[in-house]
Amino acid sequence: MSSTFDTVAKIIAETCDIPIETITPESHAINDLGIDSLDFLDIAFAIDKAFGIKLPLEQWTQEVNDGKATTEQYFVMNNLCARIDELIAAKGA
Amino acid sequence: MRLEYFQLLDRIVELDIANRTIRTEATVPLESTIFQGHFPGYPLMPGVLLLETMAQTSGWLIIALTKFERMPFLAAFKEAKLRTFVPPGTTLSASAKLEHEGSGFAVAQAEIRVDGKVTSDCEITFRVVNFPAPDLKTYMQKEAERLQFPMGAIANG
Numbered sequence: 655m656s657s658t659f660d661t662v663a664k665i666i667a668e669t670c671d672i673p674i675e676t677i678t679p680e681s682h683a684i685n686d687l688g689i690d691s692l693d694f695l696d697i698a699f700a701i702d703k704a705f706g707i708k709l710p711l712e713q714w715t716q717e718v719n720d721g722k723a724t725t726e727q728y729f730v731m732n733n734l735c736a737r738i739d740e741l742i743a744a745k746g747a
Numbered sequence: 748m749r750l751e752y753f754q755l756l757d758r759i760v761e762l763d764i765a766n767r768t769i770r771t772e773a774t775v776p777l778e779s780t781i782f783q784g785h786f787p788g789y790p791l792m793p794g795v796l797l798l799e800t801m802a803q804t805s806g807w808l809i810i811a812l813t814k815f816e817r818m819p820f821l822a823a824f825k826e827a828k829l830r831t832f833v834p835p836g837t838t839l840s841a842s843a844k845l846e847h848e849g850s851g852f853a854v855a856q857a858e859i860r861v862d863g864k865v866t867s868d869c870e871i872t873f874r875v876v877n878f879p880a881p882d883l884k885t886y887m888q889k890e891a892e893r894l895q896f897p898m899g900a901i902a903n904g
Contacts, residue, residue, distance in 0.1 A: 692822055692823060695822060695823070695849070695852045695872055695874070696823075696872070698849055698850070698852065699847055699849060699852070699854055699872070702847060702849055703847065708849060708850055709849070709850055710850050711849065711850040711851050711852070712850045712851040713850070715851070
């Protein structure tokens with residue numbers, strides 16, 4: 655069974671045509687991988703489907719815009735995967 | 748259908764909230780200034796307006812599912828196929844099914860049939876936001892009346 659990181663990295667690589675070996679747990683999806691907001695909708699769609707969750711993108715964006723969170727908290731790969739794991743756990747609770 | 752006003756639909760004929768589907772109808776007008784350029788002597792409904800027909804059909808489904816609280820804006824078409832020519836006077840039956848309702852976005856699968864045969868189909872992604880202007884919400888509510896939007900389906904959905 656592949657890890658959350660492996661699954662998300664594969665989704666990003668296939669959706670955005672990014673070499674998978676360039677995606678690391680420390681990669682920032684926006685700053686390092688150059689993923690724009692439209693491409694991230696495709697990624698969110700694929701993540702939602704793959705894990706049976708609903709990434710709260712609107713809430714995250716609002717928090718970043720309001721200065722209550724940084725993009726690193728949500729869009730650095732290891733943080734993104736941790737959020738996904740939390741959503742998966744909450745679903746099963 | 749009034750092409751110049753971007754009113755691509757004539758009526759909403761089916762809305763199924765539980766199954767997240769919708770069907771609309773529209774007849775391509777016999778005359779329009781658009782046909783003067785597309786194309787002289789061989790008028791055809793432009794493909795981009797067939798895509799817009801599918802987008803508007805899908806959009807009304809999203810408006811219904813969000814109970815007129817949110818507005819979908821077109822973000823992406825995928826796998827768009829325009830399979831046959833559509834001349835003036837053709838009656839289109841467009842339908843859409845919501846594939847996914849994400850956080851601030853939605854994905855629908857849409858198609859147009861003519862005489863039962865699929866003539867266009869695509870996957871459409873929308874950004875879904877709160878109405879950014881009161882006038883827009885008022886306009887959409889007025890448009891809903893023109894399209895015979897089945898308000899009862901929302902109340903019962």
